[in-house]
Amino acid sequence: MTGAVGQYGAAGYLRCMTGIIWREGLRFLQQRGRFIAALVRPLVWLFIFAAGFRSVLGVSIIEPYETYVLYEVYITPGLVGMIQLFNGMQSSLAMVYDREMGTMRTLLVSPFPRWFLLGSKLLAGTIVSIAQVYVFLAIAWFWEVDPPLGGYLTVFPALVLSGLMLGSLGLLLSSVIRQLENFAGIMNFVIFPMFFMSSALYPLWRMKESSPLLYELCSFNPFTYAVELIRHALYMQLNLQAALVAAGCTFAFMALAVFAYNPSKGLIARRGGPGG
Amino acid sequence: MSNDTTPALHVSSVSHSYGARQALEGVSLSVGQGAFCGLLGLNGAGKTTLFSLITRLFDNTSGHVRVMGHDVRRAPKLALQNLGVVFQNRTLDPDLSVLQNMTYHAALHGIPRRQARERAVAELERAGLADRVGEAVRSLSGGQMRRVEIARALLHQPKLLLLDEPTVGLDVGARRDIISHVRALVGQGGLSVLWATHLMEEINTDDAVVVLHQGKVIETGTSQEIADRHEVGDLKEAFDAMTGLAKGKAA
Missing domain, CATH: 3.40.50.300 (P-loop containing nucleotide triphosphate hydrolases)
Structure with a gap:
């Protein structure tokens, strides 16, 4: 008699996950401004910043490149990472927004386990970010950023992993952040430091020449590994160390996020829930 | 039990x-x-x-x-x-249509797509909103939104x-x-x-x-x-x- 039409077996899990992904995709398509902003941001870096710095910042031959490369080519993987970083943080903002608007609560009253619901939400955000990345790479191709065709395939699993890592970081932050306005805080304290203290814009050996301390910090930055994973995968190489670090960070961030959203142990119960 | x-x-x-x-x-x-x-x-x-x-x-x-x-x-x-719940705050997605909101909820209960549609239409009929199925939630009045939320909460027959x-x-x-x-x-x-x-x-x-x-x-x-x-x-x-x-x- 219970749950007359609901189906909570294996097929139900699958339908629940596809439903969450479907909604995320639908929302993204309907928020055109978000889509355009997500594309314009890295393109400005590619078209303007990279052009300006092309002559200033010489890049010697480093893996995975076989020859000297244009600065545009060098920063493209970093910009791909930037798209995913912004997307991960934006979906965390959406989680905070959702939670305050109550949409998060409708997700959390689903009978499926909470880790599964959060994981599905994470996967949905990652898929949206990968769609953005491919559109960006297509435009960059016309700008002389033309990795081997096979690279567009081999970068896919790397994008899944880096998307999950940055998304799970966002998920974790969403359980800690309380107010909508705090995206500015995320920009200043998460996005900018992560982006600039990484190998996205300059190889780390250059950083080492300037400041050994900053170099150490960069080497501890998970974003560096996401960028290197993407950079190598785009040229059909596997950077095992980067892959392992990204996988480890994803696992750690996700575990912490599930803990934070756990009904009995988590932060929601402790820090003063709703009024009324 | x-x-x-x-x-x-x-x-x-x-x-x-x-x-x-x-x-x-x-x-x-x-x-x-x-x-x-x-x-x-x-x-x-x-x-x-x-x-x-x-x-x-x-x-x-x-x-x-x-x-x-x-x-x-x-x-x-x-x-x-x-359990079906209608929260104090509005929890419908204003950018999506009434039906899209309903089928999303159905997915959260693992209900197959076709059945979800049928159930959604049946509950919206019961709520007197059968003619608003395809409309964006944004275009509904406050009272209608509440009715949709009630219909949604009943979709999985709690x-x-x-x-x-x-x-x-x-x-x-x-x-x-x-x-x-x-x-x-x-x-x-x-x-x-x-x-x-x-x-x-x-x-x-x-x-x-x-x-x-x-x-x-x-x-x-x-x-x-x-x-x-x-x-x-x-x-x-x-x-x-x-x-x-x-x-x-x-x-």
Whole structure:
């Protein structure tokens, strides 16, 4: 008699996950401004910043490149990472927004386990970010950023992993952040430091020449590994160390996020829930 | 696990605190199958905290919450399957259509797509909104949005429907409309309702009522019984006397 039409077996899990992904995709398509902003941001870096710095910042031959490369080519993987970083943080903002608007609560009253619901939400955000990345790479191709065709395939699993890592970081932050306005805080304290203290814009050996301390910090930055994973995968190489670090960070961030959203142990119960 | 005498909702000795602030203290209440129960309390009385515990946004640290006999902590999956919720805040996605909102909810209950559509249309018909299926939620009035939320909460055919101050922000007509709609749903049989409110006029004299004040249950019974016990004319006066509002007003 219970749950007359609901189906909570294996097929139900699958339908629940596809439903969450479907909604995320639908929302993204309907928020055109978000889509355009997500594309314009890295393109400005590619078209303007990279052009300006092309002559200033010489890049010697480093893996995975076989020859000297244009600065545009060098920063493209970093910009791909930037798209995913912004997307991960934006979906965390959406989680905070959702939670305050109550949409998060409708997700959390689903009978499926909470880790599964959060994981599905994470996967949905990652898929949206990968769609953005491919559109960006297509435009960059016309700008002389033309990795081997096979690279567009081999970068896919790397994008899944880096998307999950940055998304799970966002998920974790969403359980800690309380107010909508705090995206500015995320920009200043998460996005900018992560982006600039990484190998996205300059190889780390250059950083080492300037400041050994900053170099150490960069080497501890998970974003560096996401960028290197993407950079190598785009040229059909596997950077095992980067892959392992990204996988480890994803696992750690996700575990912490599930803990934070756990009904009995988590932060929601402790820090003063709703009024009324 | 459940039979006809199992209460749809059984809350026993539930306490909860946010750090040092005690939000609920030893709260017990019961809603029978097919019954309408009003949960009456001022803002800050602990109604929303109680709803958060019943819906398992977070767990109760002491006591038990059972939905159709299923403990929310031990068997959350079974408990939540039997539960439909209308939250105080609007929780529809304004960018999506009415039907898209409904089918998203259906997916959260693993309902196959075709069946989800059928159920969505059936529930929207019951809510008198069959002609708004394809419209964006944004274009609906406040009262219509509430009706969609009720239809959505009933999509997976739960046994218990929780509504947290569902008429807040609605005009008198829409408020009356929502109440009579929910009462009609209860009248059709099988559905139990816990209706949280601070508005006495939403409670009928023969309704079961639980009065929550400063995190404690201070009265239970039908509205009429409570009034009689306090030797006053109606629930409102009894409530004022219990919560000290009458004194406040006199002063």
